Amino acid sequence: xxxxxxxxxxxxxxxxxxxxxxxxxxxxxxxxxxxxxxxxxxxxxxxxxxxxxxxxxxxxxxxxxxxxxxxxxxxxxxxxxxxxxxxxxxxxxxxxxxxxxxxxxxxxxxxxxxxxxxxxxxxxxxxxxxxxxxxxxxxxxxxxxxxxxxxxxxxxxxxxxxxxxxxxxxxxxxxxxxxxxxxxxxxxxxxxxxxxxxxxxxxxxxxxxxxxx
Numbered sequence: 001x002x003x004x005x006x007x008x009x010x011x012x013x014x015x016x017x018x019x020x021x022x023x024x025x026x027x028x029x030x031x032x033x034x035x036x037x038x039x040x041x042x043x044x045x046x047x048x049x050x051x052x053x054x055x056x057x058x059x060x061x062x063x064x065x066x067x068x069x070x071x072x073x074x075x076x077x078x079x080x081x082x083x084x085x086x087x088x089x090x091x092x093x094x095x096x097x098x099x100x101x102x103x104x105x106x107x108x109x110x111x112x113x114x115x116x117x118x119x120x121x122x123x124x125x126x127x128x129x130x131x132x133x134x135x136x137x138x139x140x141x142x143x144x145x146x147x148x149x150x151x152x153x154x155x156x157x158x159x160x161x162x163x164x165x166x167x168x169x170x171x172x173x174x175x176x177x178x179x180x181x182x183x184x185x186x187x188x189x190x191x192x193x194x195x196x197x198x199x200x201x202x203x204x205x206x207x208x209x210x211x212x213x
Contacts, residue, residue, distance in 0.1 A: 010048030056086025065090035091146025098130035
């Protein structure tokens with residue numbers, strides 16, 4: 001079998017809890033195609049002698065959704081991949097770049113200012129539009145997005161320090177439910193070739209808003 005990438009001579013720890021085993025890993029079309037003693041041809045061979053080969057790690061508390069839309073995202077996020085992190089769970093702490101209400105966009109910019117090195121383009125309003133934007137421009141890492149409470153509340157009432165009305169609560173719940181129960185709640189995946197390129201040589205070595213009470 002021919003592979004795009006063949007990682008040879010490493011010890012594979014598959015994340016199951018079983019002991020690591022000596023094995024090669026063959027990758028093709030962005031997916032693991034085979035694990036074992038492999039002798040097939042490959043476009044690129046990585047010698048992992050003396051190293052552990054493992055599935056990419058998951059950063060379960062990330063705010064990098066404010067970095068991924070930037071042109072410099074691959075450069076900024078390269079250290080994550082170089083440490084083995086390939087998937088980001090985003091939308092934590094009440095922060096996410098969507099949904100956005102144009103009437104409260106300035107408040108969203110202020111609310112999230114400290115999370116980004118430069119201003120986003122804000123070329124979206126709905127959460128699905130934000131994910132579509134990321135997919136069109138391409139991703140350097142995988143992303144598991146969540147819709148944040150903060151963005152949903154700012155969308156509806158801005159920074160008003162008061163309880164929301166019943167109607168406002170229903171609208172907020174619809175915003176979250178729409179994201180959680182439609183195609184918007186999807187995992188965005190970066191092509192394996194992009195992850196490899198971003199990491200450089202060192203690598204060779206559902207979202208919802210819940211109303212309470």
